Amino acid sequence: MNAMLALIICLFVLLLAVGGKQGTGSFAALMLNSLIIMIAVILMAGGFAPLGVGIVAGMLILACTIFLSSGDNEVAGIAFVASLIVLACLVLVVFTALHLSATAGFGAEDGEDLEGMSTAIGVSFRQLAMAAGLMSTLGAIAEAAIAVAAGMHELDIEADLPGIMRMGREIIGTAINTLFFGFFGGFCGLFIWFAQLHYPLWQVLNNKIFVSEMLDVLFSVLAVILTIPVTIWVARQRAHAVRR
Amino acid sequence: MRTTKSFAPTTLPSWRQPGWRRYLLTVGIAAVILLLVWFGLRHDAGLYSRQVAQVESVRTTAVSKLVDDHDNKDAQVRQQVRARLLNGKHKGQVVHFTNSYTRSQAIDFPLRTHQQVFLSKSQGSYQLSDAKRDSVSGVLLALVLILLFTFTGLHAFQTLAAIALNTGIFMLGINGLLKSHGNWPWYIMGILAVVFTIATALLIIGPRRVGFSIGLATLLSTLLAVGLGYGIMTAFNYRGIHIEEVRYVTQNPRLIFFAQIVIGALGAVLDETSDISVAVFQLPADAKVRFQAGMAIGRKIMGPLIAVLFMIFMADTFAESILWLRNGNTIAYTVSWVMGLGFAQSLISAFGIVLAVPITSGLAALLAGKKVAA
Numbered sequence: 001m002n003a004m005l006a007l008i009i010c011l012f013v014l015l016l017a018v019g020g021k022q023g024t025g026s027f028a029a030l031m032l033n034s035l036i037i038m039i040a041v042i043l044m045a046g047g048f049a050p051l052g053v054g055i056v057a058g059m060l061i062l063a064c065t066i067f068l069s070s071g072d073n074e075v076a077g078i079a080f081v082a083s084l085i086v087l088a089c090l091v092l093v094v095f096t097a098l099h100l101s102a103t104a105g106f107g108a109e110d111g112e113d114l115e116g117m118s119t120a121i122g123v124s125f126r127q128l129a130m131a132a133g134l135m136s137t138l139g140a141i142a143e144a145a146i147a148v149a150a151g152m153h154e155l156d157i158e159a160d161l162p163g164i165m166r167m168g169r170e171i172i173g174t175a176i177n178t179l180f181f182g183f184f185g186g187f188c189g190l191f192i193w194f195a196q197l198h199y200p201l202w203q204v205l206n207n208k209i210f211v212s213e214m215l216d217v218l219f220s221v222l223a224v225i226l227t228i229p230v231t232i233w234v235a236r237q238r239a240h241a242v243r244r
Numbered sequence: 245m246r247t248t249k250s251f252a253p254t255t256l257p258s259w260r261q262p263g264w265r266r267y268l269l270t271v272g273i274a275a276v277i278l279l280l281v282w283f284g285l286r287h288d289a290g291l292y293s294r295q296v297a298q299v300e301s302v303r304t305t306a307v308s309k310l311v312d313d314h315d316n317k318d319a320q321v322r323q324q325v326r327a328r329l330l331n332g333k334h335k336g337q338v339v340h341f342t343n344s345y346t347r348s349q350a351i352d353f354p355l356r357t358h359q360q361v362f363l364s365k366s367q368g369s370y371q372l373s374d375a376k377r378d379s380v381s382g383v384l385l386a387l388v389l390i391l392l393f394t395f396t397g398l399h400a401f402q403t404l405a406a407i408a409l410n411t412g413i414f415m416l417g418i419n420g421l422l423k424s425h426g427n428w429p430w431y432i433m434g435i436l437a438v439v440f441t442i443a444t445a446l447l448i449i450g451p452r453r454v455g456f457s458i459g460l461a462t463l464l465s466t467l468l469a470v471g472l473g474y475g476i477m478t479a480f481n482y483r484g485i486h487i488e489e490v491r492y493v494t495q496n497p498r499l500i501f502f503a504q505i506v507i508g509a510l511g512a513v514l515d516e517t518s519d520i521s522v523a524v525f526q527l528p529a530d531a532k533v534r535f536q537a538g539m540a541i542g543r544k545i546m547g548p549l550i551a552v553l554f555m556i557f558m559a560d561t562f563a564e565s566i567l568w569l570r571n572g573n574t575i576a577y578t579v580s581w582v583m584g585l586g587f588a589q590s591l592i593s594a595f596g597i598v599l600a601v602p603i604t605s606g607l608a609a610l611l612a613g614k615k616v617a618a
Contacts, residue, residue, distance in 0.1 A: 001483075050566075120350070126349050181507055
């Protein structure tokens with residue numbers, strides 16, 4: 001048996017043991033998301049516009065993550081609508097930033113990985129960077145939207161606005177922490193490279209890979225910050241609609 | 245930390261108060277700050293010792309079709325560029341150079357008017373060295389900070405302090421690595437993880453019993469997850485996992501692979517253990533009820549947290565996967581060699597996130613119990 005399969009089975013057992021039915025839901029979401037990502041990558045490589053594929057795949061991934069891993073359908077509904085609104089805002093920001101930043105594709109430090117490959121492959125790497133930037137924020141958006149929607153479900157939406165605001169603040173704080181470590185972890189090797197070769201600060205701050213990575217972190221943080229008020233707004237709109 | 249006590253309604257936060265004047269004022273101030281940051285970073289060429297120039301006009305001089313061995317159709321575009329030097333001895337001088345890029349922009353990029361670039365000089369003529377990218381990232385950073393302060397007020401300082409502290413620790417860790425001449429020993433990674441956890445727990449929670457519970461649960465879960473991942477991969481002899489493909493690493497890819505997992509998972513696990521612990525410590529019930537309450541909270545948040553790290557790790561593999569596919573590699577081969585590592589890292593991080601649920605619930609139930617007894 002292959003080690004990857006063993007890891008997958010182990011995660012399934014852990015999720016089942018700790019989470020029961022909710023755990024299997026989370027596992028199903030993870031597997032479905034992997035499948036969506038694989039299909040998206042195949043479509044992008046097959047010549048479909050990467051940004052378009054990314055947006056559609058992003059919506060599917062949000063739906064999977066939110067509906068399969070949160071048990072409550074009402075909470076999931078609010079979180080899903082809110083995360084779609086945030087995704088739409090984010091498309092504009094990501095598009096503008098990556099249009100100006102000249103960070104698409106590979107950097108000089110990627111050279112070794114590109115050896116023997118043709119890089120003139122007729123797929124827009126700028127759009128690809130936009131799609132990747134959008135997709136990397138999805139987990140954070142889903143997590144924050146579910147947390148706010150679930151929290152508001154327990155609180156009185158009308159009477160307890162300060163409580164809701166306090167909850168929102170705390171979610172932003174911990175989510176930024178999660179994202180910061182997540183991205184630092186992902187690019188540990190690059191930072192060691194910079195340090196080993198004594199890159200001066202100005203060079204790091206203008207480095208293609210560093211800036212593209214930093215933009216991805218900022219997109220995610222921006223997404224989380226936007227998710228809080230948007231989810232509160234959606235939940236309040238729904239509460240008003242129900243009352244009428 | 246996500247469970248909230250009900251408060252009696254007091255005054256509305258400032259941004260919820262009715263009144264367009266206040267709203268417009270906030271947006272106006274934000275716009276002015278962003279413009280100032282943009283202006284500042286567009287005029288910081290004097291701070292660079294390298295030659296900076298601003299593109300004044302671009303003319304496309306030639307477009308040639310490219311077809312590679314795998315029948316990918318692309319185009320090579322040549323641009324004739326006129327630019328003005330922004331710093332150095334020849335500040336203000338107009339220079340000319342050419343830029344050539346492929347339509348797909350995998351390793352190069354087109355220049356546009358007003359773009360700022362670094363130039364290098366050889367034999368009396370200037371060549372494009374790289375784009376100057378600080379203004380885009382700087383403005384986006386300013387936008388994020390403004391939003392952070394608008395929505396979280398002074399709490400933003402706490403968040404930023406945690407990030408600054410952890411960045412400092414990270415730098416020190418990398419320094420430690422360099423002192424060990426590239427053989428990053430296991431213990432540096434261990435020390436780094438412990439210091440990260442203690443510093444963050446102290447800063448977010450303070451020196452309280454909850455903080456201790458959070459720190460211990462985080463370290464235990466992460467250690468167990470990495471141990472489990474290491475055990476499984478060793479038992480299966482790393483079959484199907486191409487550890488040598490870890491990016492930007494020349495020495496000891498296995499250690500960096502696990503370092504990435506530990507650092508990546510720490511934030512998510514800390515987030516989770518603090519959510520559970522803070523809620524459990526508030527409960528007056530006995531240890532068993534507290535444990536069950538902790539498990540219920542953990543079950544709800546573990547799925548989305550796994551998704552956060554999963555998306556971060558997987559999105560990083562996109563560009564390379566597509567490059568591999570277009571270079572005639574099969575889907576199975578590409579998934580296994582390029583996406584596999586990100587996937588394995590997500591799985592092992594997920595171990596930590598799942599294991600943290602019972603570990604934190606148990607620890608918090610026990611420790612909170614002692615507090616009541618004392």
